[in-house]
Amino acid sequence: MCAQRLWPSVQALGRGLINNRTEIIQQGVKAYNVQNFNSSHLGQGHQQSHVSGHDRLATTQRITHTARGSFNKVVARSLHSGTVLFVKEFSDTENEHAHAILRSLPAYHATTVAGDNVLNNSFYHQHAPHLTDSEWARCSAEEIADGFIAMSQMCRHSPMDLEDSKHSGLCAVLSNRLTHISDNQLLMVLSALSLWPPTSATTTPNFVALWNALDQSCTERMRRWDMARMFLVADHWFALRLSRISMYNVKMTKVLGRRVTSMAPAQLVQYLFYANLSRKLEPFIVKKEIEKRLTQVLQQISVEELGVIAMGFFKTQTFLKSEALIEAIIKKTEDNLECVSDATLCAILKLLRKSIPVMQWKLMYGLLDSLLPQLDRLNNMCLLQVALLGNDLLVFHPKVIDTIAVKFASDIKVLRLKDIERITFALMLYNYVPPSRPDIFMLIAEALRCPERLLEINHYPKCFVSCVVYLMTMGILPQDLISAALQPSMLNLLNMSRHYSAMGREVIELDWALDIEGPANYRGYRLAPDMRIQLTKQYMGNLPSGLEKTLTHQERLLLEVKDKLSAMLGGVHLVTATHILPHIQTPDLVFCTTNDGEPVALPENFLDLPPASLKYPMECFNGIQWNAVIVAGRNSFIRNTDTLRGNVHMKKRQLTRLGYHVSVVPHMEYNRKSLRSKLGCLERSLKEGSTFVTEGRLESAWVTLKGQAERQEEVAG
Structure with a gap:
């Protein structure tokens, strides 16, 4: 039957299985800088027969190969110059939500800035002077700063290109004179930079000169500022969307890391917000002290502020050790389930999933019990975190998973590929066929075949292959999807990212499964025999001899x-x-x-x-x-x-x-x-x-x- 019908994505992804003749999809991949690839891993030894060049596809969105080997969307931001970063859209949404929480509370008004009001409109009324490069060079540092601030104000009404050659002299002179202006003027220059329209990258000449000089100047002055000024400057870097790559944010979290025990509740919340942005807590920072301080102030902060803290812990890979604190956070979360926002609940659940120890698994099951009546009001992103909550400890709540499966089955067309992969993983982990939607696996397979998924698959090939492997684990072996997962171009996509270095294990699971459970008439792609043996040996575990001193429990x-x-x-x-x-x-x-x-x-x-x-x-x-x-x-x-x-x-x-x-x-x-x-x-x-x-x-x-x-x-x- 499968060989007689055309795969729905034939025009977008290639040819399916037709009349027992296999012409499998060949995804188009642009020429990327692949110098850090391990070419001996998955990129060689694959069958290349009967795949024609015209099956290669042109992409319609920019896909960028980052230095770390991942494929992410290029997302342009509108608040500042040079803010085109390789970021995840949802991560930015999380950060925006966390910052909005801070902005909504009086305790943070003096140390945060609103995105649409980083520099007061009434600060400069006169027209900015238009001077030549030589004229700017003869001005004092204060005059240069004032001129830049005034010109930046004009961008609100008459947007200008910072990289225009007529601004190069001002940018160069200002970059060199920052050490001679006051702290207040430095902060206003930092604010003014946010008013310029975005440049194409963080490395365009004028923009990179300015923000690097500002970064250095702020970092050098930091130690003479109080905590409030440190936070306010850090928030301006957030407005510029440069927190992740600026030296200032990293140095600030390092300096303040020694003072967490004396921080006021709001200060601890805001500190962990910036730690989240830099994705790092220095090794010398005693995590136990942060937990101790959080335990002391937990009753003084709202559940939304707790979400900001949870995000800071999770993004810095700092998970909770104190069982008393874990219990208190679960209690606070359960008490506020009626009103907590979805994004905040997501952050808390992520932290709890990685923090609850196995001996406290009943707390997790109890939390799932409490969440069950709230599932109807939660968005899909939050429902996914609920579904994943028990995964690490293998805590299974059938009613919760069944309810979420029903919702996801009805929303399958609008779910992200990542969401589909994660819910498939949860169902596979528990070997669970939802009684209310036993057809969800068929819907997942159809979603993977959908032509509209091509770009997502190209961005996230691991999600596609993992979905196919999870279906196989459940005993579902769709020939077309397996062949697509094992095609050379898909394997090359996996090989091009160090983030997917462990995918060889899933690939060989899929290939060996065809020998064991696959249909006799399967004619799709397979791994080349030498590659299969190579990967099998690479991932196969050792046979314990009893002579080794460090045997695992298993x-x-x-x-x-x-x-x-x-x-x-x-x-x-x-x-x-x-x-x-x-x-x-x-x-x-x-x-x-x-x-x-x-x-x-x-x-x-x-x-x-x-x-x-x-x-x-x-x-x-x-x-x-x-x-x-x-x-x-x-x-x-x-x-x-x-x-x-x-x-x-x-x-x-x-x-x-x-x-x-x-x-x-x-x-x-x-x-x-x-x-x-x-x-x-x-x-x-x-x-x-x-x-x-x-x-x-x-x-x-x-x-x-x-x-x-x-x-x-x-x-x-």
Whole structure:
């Protein structure tokens, strides 16, 4: 059926699967500066057959490859000159919202500036002088500053181009004379710069000379200012949208970082707002002291101010450690759910998601309970944060996720690709098919095929590929989307960004899944065999030997279960640990039995298979049943349930598809202290999933293991 219908995005993305002939989409990518790419990663070895040059597409919006290797929209700002930055639109909206909160409260009026009134209209009434370069050079520093301020005022009514050559002399002289003007005049010059129309970049000659000189002068004078003046100057840099790249903002947050314990509530809020803009808190700043001060002032600030603080913590990757503070923030949030703004709630939820420790997971579930009645009034961006809230701790609230899925299904056409990717991830994580909208996965697939999504896919190829991988994890394998995800041009897009360096793991998961679960008639793109092996080896986990000093919890658990399983089977030669599925990092245990359930030795041919190969049960050995044991560690189950998380559920499904009888050993039951309890858990797991007849085996295994432990104690003693 799939081969008979035209993919809806055929004109925009390329040709789909038609009459069993595959001509997969080839996304157009402009020539970018790719000097920092790792060309050996994903960019080589892909099949390039039958993809014609005319499939390359012309983009209709500017896509810029930044120095960090990411693709972001170029967003022009209107408040100042040279404010074209590689920024995320929603991040700017968050910052604007946070600043609006500060502006709305009297406590911040003296230390913030309104975006539309950075310099008082009544300050200068006379016409600005139009002097030649040589005439400006003969003026005093104060006259030059006054002239620039007056000329800037004229831009309100008669916009001018700062980069016009007739302004070059003024900009140059002013840049050189800033050290000779007063602090107040310096602040007014900084304000005046915001009145000029935007230039094309932050690096145009006149603009970069001015803002760099202002940055240096402000930074040099900073230490003689009080905190209020520091904040006011920082706010002018925010009005210019240069906080992220200015030296002043970084230095200010560093200087004031030593004074957080004595800050008034409003000062702490405003300090963390500027820390958010610079995305950095210096290592010497004691995060515990900030938490202590926040605990002291929490009752004195509004929930909206708490959102500004939460944004500052989250953007600087400073997560909460104090359990008492976390509880207090949750309580304050729950008490204000009726009136809190969506953007503020988003910021608080982001912080809580990364801060709530596993031992406090019930607090998170309680917060989700409180949020449930509010979901109808929240916007999609906020609903997404609610859906993601429990992800890190695997806390699942079915009613919340189902309600959000219904809303997202109805709004699928207007959701951002990033939002679609995140909600798909949440559903995959919990292996959850929303009962109210079981068709949401079909809608997601159709949204990925939509021609209008092309530009977004080009901006965010990771989101597209991740969506396809999450669908595959749920057992949904749309051939056209998989082929699009594995096409060379898509892989090149992923390769062109260091932000996507871990995407190789998802790519090989997709490719190996085609071998295991893919349709026999699949004729789309695949990874080249040598590239697949290279990536498989790169991402495949180690086989724990027991000799390593620093084993992970999962590795120790695997070896312990293997030890007890071998005792039940009757010998270490009867079980092996191996990567049956080479695309999954954690290995599994394999053993064989006869049709009667008696253990038999594993065939040598199986043991000799290459580590990076897909290990099918060997059908040439008649009368042998193949068994796989998944040792399900700490993060294998949804919190407080016996339900496997999505990735582990996929693993079990794929092992079964290969022909294995699959048992799952749950860590929460197995981790009881007594040896007999551990063997009992293993026996129950084997009875449920394997062909091994366990009657009488537990006691003999217990005797064997008890004897081994006693001999080890004698040797050690």
